[in-house]
Amino acid sequence: MTTSAIPIDELSQQLRTGIGRVYRRFRALRATDELGDAAMSVLTRVRKEGPQTLTALSDDARVTPSSMSQTVNRLTAGGYLVRSADPTDGRRVLFELTESGRRTERESIARGRAWFEGELTRATDEERAVLLRAAGILERIADAPAPGERA
Amino acid sequence: MTTSAIPIDELSQQLRTGIGRVYRRFRALRATDELGDAAMSVLTRVRKEGPQTLTALSDDARVTPSSMSQTVNRLTAGGYLVRSADPTDGRRVLFELTESGRRTERESIARGRAWFEGELTRATDEERAVLLRAAGILERIADAPAPGERA
DNA sequence: TATTGTTATACTCTATAACTATA
DNA sequence: TATAGTTATAGAGTATAACAATA
Numbered sequence: 001m002t003t004s005a006i007p008i009d010e011l012s013q014q015l016r017t018g019i020g021r022v023y024r025r026f027r028a029l030r031a032t033d034e035l036g037d038a039a040m041s042v043l044t045r046v047r048k049e050g051p052q053t054l055t056a057l058s059d060d061a062r063v064t065p066s067s068m069s070q071t072v073n074r075l076t077a078g079g080y081l082v083r084s085a086d087p088t089d090g091r092r093v094l095f096e097l098t099e100s101g102r103r104t105e106r107e108s109i110a111r112g113r114a115w116f117e118g119e120l121t122r123a124t125d126e127e128r129a130v131l132l133r134a135a136g137i138l139e140r141i142a143d144a145p146a147p148g149e150r151a
Numbered sequence: 152m153t154t155s156a157i158p159i160d161e162l163s164q165q166l167r168t169g170i171g172r173v174y175r176r177f178r179a180l181r182a183t184d185e186l187g188d189a190a191m192s193v194l195t196r197v198r199k200e201g202p203q204t205l206t207a208l209s210d211d212a213r214v215t216p217s218s219m220s221q222t223v224n225r226l227t228a229g230g231y232l233v234r235s236a237d238p239t240d241g242r243r244v245l246f247e248l249t250e251s252g253r254r255t256e257r258e259s260i261a262r263g264r265a266w267f268e269g270e271l272t273r274a275t276d277e278e279r280a281v282l283l284r285a286a287g288i289l290e291r292i293a294d295a296p297a298p299g300e301r302a
Numbered sequence: 303t304a305t306t307g308t309t310a311t312a313c314t315c316t317a318t319a320a321c322t323a324t325a
Numbered sequence: 326t327a328t329a330g331t332t333a334t335a336g337a338g339t340a341t342a343a344c345a346a347t348a
Contacts, residue, residue, distance in 0.1 A: 141271075
């Protein structure tokens with residue numbers, strides 16, 4: 001394989017387009033769900049990582065603490081999350097899933113997957129291998145610190 | 152290469168995560184731009200495809216006509232797009248770029264690319280080849296008709 | 303009747319600015 | 326002083342419902 005010199009600007013353009021279109025497709029599917037985009041991401045994060053502070057959630061989502069405060073407000077008001085005090089630091093609040101939150105997260109993931117998994121099933125094995133590798137590379141890129149930002 | 156049986160559900164989960172994180176990163180970068188996410192996508196579409204009807208724009212973005220109507224309202228109010236009548240069908244309205252819209256689109260694309268292209272430059276040639284192929288596969292999937300939807 | 307587009311209204315998500323409480 | 330979190334307010338983006346104009 002040569003150093004095939006894929007032009008960075010073309011690659012960038014095509015990836016942005018592809019990613020944007022798939023993301024918006026996901027969002028459209030989730031529009032009929034009881035919870036929105038950001039709210040579902042929070043539930044998934046808490047399910048995977050356990051009880052989280054507000055700061056941890058806002059850092060992870062790359063939104064301001066005040067944005068996240070409002071998102072978790074909606075989630076606690078709706079009974080999906082509960083607040084609990086951090087015994088070691090009175091400033092901190094830990095957010096954890098209720099039974100309802102856990103169930104909602106599980107069901108939404110299952111529903112949202114239907115369309116996407118259907119499409120993935122139609123791809124070839126070789127294409128799926130490409131996509132799997134791409135997923136890892138994209139996640140690494142997404143988590144890379146911004147210039148001037150400490151890791 | 153064996154028929155390596157990548158589990159669809161794992162692949163789906165990892166791709167959704169990777170795509171979601173990169174997309175939100177883009178959105179965060181664009182937050183300081185003069186135009187938002189949906190508005191920029193409209194400008195890009197019109198730049199690439201020429202004057203578009205409202206229905207064409209809403210179909211492409213997979214939002215309702217009324218959502219798109221409001222987005223183009225903001226864009227025409229801001230002087231980025233102009234309306235013109237379709238001579239062959241009095242119901243139709245064609246939206247096209249103004250000079251300002253053209254310039255804004257060009258500059259925003261350039262700015263938004265800085266971070267992403269920097270990261271892509273840090274990847275290996277082989278990784279870039281994987282991402283390029285993935286971009287094409289993702290776009291094909293994103294454009295696939297929903298079950299029951301006509302192509 | 304069907305298609306194209308708009309307006310009214312409401313919700314999610316995000317931001318900045320100003321604030322309280324704890325370390 | 327610095328950190329963790331909240332509230333007030335505003336704007337983008339989306340949806341549904343109800344509507345007008347043209348085909």
